Amino acid sequence: MSATFLGMPPFPEAAKRAVEDSRTRHNLHKATHTIRAKRTRVVDELGDDWQRLRAEGERIKTHTLRHLDHYLERLEESVQRAGGTVHWASDAAEANAIITRLIRRTGETEVVKVKSMATQEIELNNALEAAGITAYETDLAELIVQLGEDLPSHILVPAIHLGRAQIREIFLQRMGEWGRPAPPDLTDDPHALAEASRVHLRELFLRSKVAVSGANFAVADSGTLLVLESEGNGRMCLTLPETLISVVGIEKIVPTWSDLEVFMQLLPRSSTGERMNPYTSTWTGVTPGDGPQDFHLVLLDNGRTDVLADTVGRQALRCIRCSACLNICPVYERVGGHAYGSVYPGPIGAILTPQLQGMASKVDEALPYASSLCGACYEVCPVAIDIPEVLVHLREKVAESKGHVSEKALMAGAEAVFGSATALDAVQRAAGLARGVVPRHLPGPAGKWTDTRDLPDVPARSFRQWWNEREDGR
């Protein structure tokens, strides 16, 4: 069975373990800082144009989401007109059932996969495995994660937490179980690793009759789907097999082909820090004699219409999964993706996952607090999702739910003090008197502060005491 996020501890606990893992932290620091610098370079070179593009990206997505029913019907019509079949899946179970049925109909027991967050979200590989179908990940980083029975830790680079030496180990030990083994003299040279995966994957590309993909965009007007990638492995899956099944979240729609002009600039620059990604594949239904002759589009809701109903939270559906917010996030940089216990890690994960699946579990409930609200994510987001605003909004929902008794009492106590200047003054005077006896290590939750940081000295007189004495002396 492939790995799953189920059963992971809530963020604070998982994060504690993660910050202590110095090897992973080193890998993450290096990777995030490299990609940040690349992004900054290609965003800055656009000058003021960048903010205009960003505003336009936000506008197109907001408009489309407001009229989503209309554009979804339009997309369905266009895809069908172009010879594809459209399926609607309200949740993960339904999507997995549809995909399993479609694969079974072909008589195949193997599929190749294009890197896709939607299929991660519905845990498709596990569902297929249970149905006796083997799904081969063909994106290099996804392949590493799959072979290592690991979990993805980044939207774009799922193996970002691993170094070259670790990847070499995984290839040497596991590749043979899935197909052609890695050469025994494999080194950790990036070219050697890429070559080993190339040879391993080629056999799968040539043999597979069915492919499963996601899509970065779906154009309502023409019924065209797009995948942007760096390796070309996705294109192999999209062109060689006979059957192609694409699983696409309903928020991936853009109205027209010309809207892509904006997103084709925003996405590569934000995600890999390139002006343009190496491979952009587009396909419209079925083209006779060229590529897969049987095409299915599975439109996935899985909580998205609930998110749409939340006037503050719905902006999360604008996300184009560029991962710029992960790369810039100081929290993500120190804990990595696994600590979030969610398919979508980092700042976007902290606002998307609790909205898609609700906040009934301790893990989901902890996610909105996995941020210092520093605002760096909002600043880089190419579709201007105000992530801090949504985080606070979700915190309000947690604070309004049952439980959290001691925190509620503390907050009520603080409000009572701040509700009256006299009360505040009394507390300040008491603190001033007790200043010599504040212990260096505090008990309870405050101990989380004093474990690593000293407290400031409490002054003998508050500012307002000083002010009042000064006024009296005049």
Add this chain to the structure above:
Amino acid sequence: MRIALFITCVNDTLFPDTGRAVVRLLERLGHEVVFPTDQTCCGQMHYNTGYRRPAARLAVRFARTFENADAVVVPSASCAAMIRDNYPRLSRSGSRLARRMDSLAPRVYDLTEFLVDVLEVTDVGAYYPHKVVYHPTCHGLRFLGLGDRPYRLLRAVRGLELLELPEATECCGFGGTFSVKNGDVSSAMGFDKARHVVETGAEVLCAVDNSCLMHIGGTLSRQRSGLRTAHIAEILASTEKEYART
């Protein structure tokens, strides 16, 4: 100009020197400072932790207290940002709070904004013979957009040597209740920030917000680094004459 000081609860309670420095500085520049004593807290902690209603009640108190002020100066970028960015979110449109904030919000300034934009001074006549490094706090940098204002003020201080902080724009990890709710990540961020500060060889770390300084300073002090922290107001308030006295 008659300037109303919103000291903030953290400064009032834990960092009165900052408040005294603001008063000294603004009076030295020839202005009258008033301190409306009804003021308490902007509600930032409640708001950021998800306690919306208490935050809204504190917003109403703030708006009532400062309604008639010509200008409100706040020596804390995060509190100034709370008032300007989040109070509108706390008030229903058309409500009394919304109407009050529409007129009040543009008159609320972080100290460095007020000096540079309203009083139009960068050389405030200060003297501070130390090696100083400036940490641009997240609220100052990204929410208020203070830009180079603090740097311009610091560069004009006589005797002061301004050093460059590596990875300056990265959050120090304080984040209010984040510092306890996610204490391990917060500390990890604080360690890295403290390391960068120490590497510069500075004697003093300054910022526009004492809460961030309390976090980085608490880390530096636990590490016995010997480095001091000072709110930018304290640097800008100090003069040669006062220096001779201390």
